[in-house]
Amino acid sequence: MTNRGAHAAEVCAKKASPTAEEAGADRVMTDDVFDDSYRGKEGPKPPRRIVWRNVILMSFLHLSALYGIVLIPSAMYLTWAWSGLYFLMSALGVTAGAHRLWSHRTYKAKLPLRVFLTFANSMAFQNDIFEWARDHRVHHKYSETDADPHNATRGFFFSHIGWLLLRKHPDVIEKGKRLDLSDLKADKVIMFQRRFYKTSVIVMCFFIPTVVPWYFWGESLSNAYFISAILRYALVLNATWLINSAAHMFGNRPYDKTINPRENRLVAFSAIGEGFHNYHHTFPFDYSASEFGCGYNLTTSFIDLMCFLGLAADCKQVSKEVILARKQRTGDGSHRTG
Structure with missing residues (x-):
């Protein structure tokens, strides 16, 4: 399991902690994965x-x-x-x-x-x-x-x-x-x-x-x-x-410095957990949309509660090892001082 606190582990026993390969294979759809091949094919800007x-x-x-x-x-x-x-x-x-x-x-x-x-x-x-x-x-x-x-x-x-x-x-x-x-x-x-x-x-x-x-x-x-x-x-x-807007412009990029989305805790607070955007665009299939579980993330707390009540299950997560490896491979290095 990922190291996001015992609460999340206890609340939803059916949650998965897949490896990167398992997460890719387990997704229902793959249209949330960035397709860089289009970037060079953009045409003239219409009025x-x-x-x-x-x-x-x-x-x-x-x-x-x-x-x-x-x-x-x-x-x-x-x-x-x-x-x-x-x-x-x-x-x-x-x-x-x-x-x-x-x-x-x-x-x-x-x-x-x-x-x-x-x-x-x-x-x-x-x-x-x-x-x-x-x-x-x-x-x-x-x-x-x-x-x-x-x-x-x-x-x-x-x-x-x-x-x-x-x-x-x-x-x-x-x-x-x-x-x-x-x-x-x-x-x-x-x-x-x-x-x-x-x-x-x-x-x-x-x-x-x-x-x-x-x-x-x-x-x-x-x-x-x-x-x-x-x-x-x-x-x-x-x-x-x-x-x-703000979460695509202001903040650090500890998971992938090659993409624009950023980690912005002020946005995470106002949008009840949706401001950890560099993480989310790196791992869009993670139910928490952040590495930190319920921290600054009322939406994750709500989903955990629904799991506890038996109304939600099969929450996808990314393992701690995969997250760390991604930080070291493509991150901006800010995780070392965070």
Whole structure:
């Protein structure tokens, strides 16, 4: 077993600690593995086409979120707690759900957990699981190229939010069509969400977080809407976007200095465990997305809890020996002083 503490070992007895070869053979899909052959085939840059609808909506969202910040002192403590809880559930729908479960297949989840993560994913409103996982697999396979949806070499703003304000590069669409997405299409929970996605977003992202504080403890509708729905939604979005931007630009690269993603603990804290990005892009099949288990990693703690409850199993990990060998072979040397 890897040296990530006795807790993780006790919590999920079915977790594996594969060697590098075993991990490669055990993956359900391999479209999260970087394909460097495309880099030299990038064509001319197409003209940038602004999606004005998204510019207007994102501007309105963030202005409304700023108003939500102004309202915080007038809100009830229960509303603060509810907003924090809803933020956490929303984030788990992305980190434990769309990312680690469905994009990378790093563990297996039983139906009740998959249903919960699907609802939580709709709370986060970041495209349905099928589209999110497809784009994320393209991001890993063609990282920092024209086929990467949020190519960080195009600058911080583009990789953070700008990629949503422009039409996708044609290579993103073309490469996405070539991926094997049969595992996603075969998942009835994913397809159900995709079919009713707009309705689920209205209910889970905006209606429920607004109505609960207003109905159950008498919070004003304006506070409930602008804090629990709008501000919370904007914070979840930006926490996720920081993984695409800051975690690709700021930090060290102890596992692979030849790739752009970095280890960024501030991002890991805000994105509940997703900021250890040099590790994640080096070992995308590890359920913890970091070497440190539950440290700075609420998502890993959540998955461990689900294993303890019997709702998750078969968590893939990388052995301590393989991690150390990779650090010594391709790392930037920072692990020696960390």
